[in-house]
Amino acid sequence: MISFNNVSKKYTDNSVALEGVSFDVSPNEFVSIVGPSGSGKTTLIKLILAEEKPTSGKVYLRDSDIHSLSGEDLNQLRRKIGVVFQDFRLLPNKNVFENIAFAMEAAGREEGEIEADVPHVLELVDLPHKAWNFPHELSGGEKQRVAIARAIVNQPDIIIADEPTGNLDPMNTYDIVQILKKINDLGTTVVLTTHNKGVIDSIGRRVITMQEGRVVRDDPSGKYIL
């Protein structure tokens, strides 16, 4: 599904973010990427989303080299990836319904589908009663659930969650992890970055540990060890 092939990334000030990273993620896997701040987790995510280009090496999604795509091809690819961020990144001028509908509109979906699918995903994240609220009227946990709803509404092949629980309390963290597991059970590949030990231990799936830009451990059913 996702394949990193000896990928290195240097930023312009010559600081090394990633060095010789290689791993594969199979379809329907739930992979957690852990490591201290500055270990290269976020750079890894940015490479998958084509926000950054690798200095050397290639990143494949299915069979296409992500960084050779541009324009409409890249947009098509991004519609197959759902993204959830630590800071939610909802559109502040749109209400919950419109935030989720935006992802569908961007993918060129019909009005009828939008009317049908948005309530459905809101149901899935348990927020049907907040459809007409604006992001600033929601709690952190609710915002993150909206972000997840937006990420899954186009039925993507992969969900990328970059520290989704970083700003949440333990209760909400538990909820979010449960939702991600549910999504994974429904057949979507999930890539999660975190440095929350509790989250990793409660998931009990594959863990890739990073340190100073390198993969130092890759356990099929790992624990958080540093």
Add this chain to the structure above:
Amino acid sequence: MEAKTEFKTKLRRVMKAGFVNFFRSGYVSLASVLVMIITLSTIASVIFMGAIFNTTLEELRNKVDVNVYFLTSSSEQDILDLQKRLESLPEVANIEYISREQALANFKLRHENDQITLQALEELGDNPLGAALNIKAKEPSQYQGIADFLGQDNILSRDGESIIDKVNYLQNKTAIDRLTKIIDSSKTLSSVVMLLLVVISIVITLNTIRLAIYVSREEIGVMQLVGASKNYIRGPFVITGIMYGLVASILTLIMFLPITYWLGGVTENFFIGLNIFSYYLSNIFQITFIILLSGIAIGAASSLLAVRRYLKL
């Protein structure tokens, strides 16, 4: 899943998003509209200033003429003959004959409150004023030619004596030339200043809209990560920019009604007969067109330029 929506649906969504955005980000919109009103007011002022200078220059040009004063002894027939010869010149637009009696009547009218002058005239017994011809040329540059013609010695009565007392072209000319020069150079100067003001205010508007969009730079990033195409992201911002321009131009056009009404009397007295309020009303379509077009163009262009910066993922 990759259902292709029609262009119409996309356009409708973009329009709606831009519209909704205008109202939801109320204060940002208000600030942008206010700044844009300043820009459009500057442009409107340029139009009005131009009109004032042009009519003033035009009026001054019409004030130029040549008066030929004849000796009291010259006969009316000689003068009318000369008038005929002048009328055959291609430069001459029209000629007014002022007879001695007419000249006296005009003089009395001009001095009707001046008893001493009138009394002096009475005591004189005779009419001391000569007849005159008032000549208007088609172009201001042609007066020299007419004056030269009058300077020739062939303008004599049948008895071979000169009938012309004086031609007042030269003394008028220097005064009018100087005035024309002053107005011309103040027109150039004010055009440069106004142009500078227009440019500055456009830059300020551009910056304001850029700030308004800077607030949304993360949103733009998110939209790109969700897979929205560049045009689909740009569209609503451009629509919002057009809304700024539209609202600002309508407000500016309304605002200029009381302003020109209030200034109308002042300009009518101060400059030569141009009431800018009536000028505004009689050119309302052209002015509306220019202001609306400038507003929409500035709004759309600044939005386009501003979004471009953040569309780089």
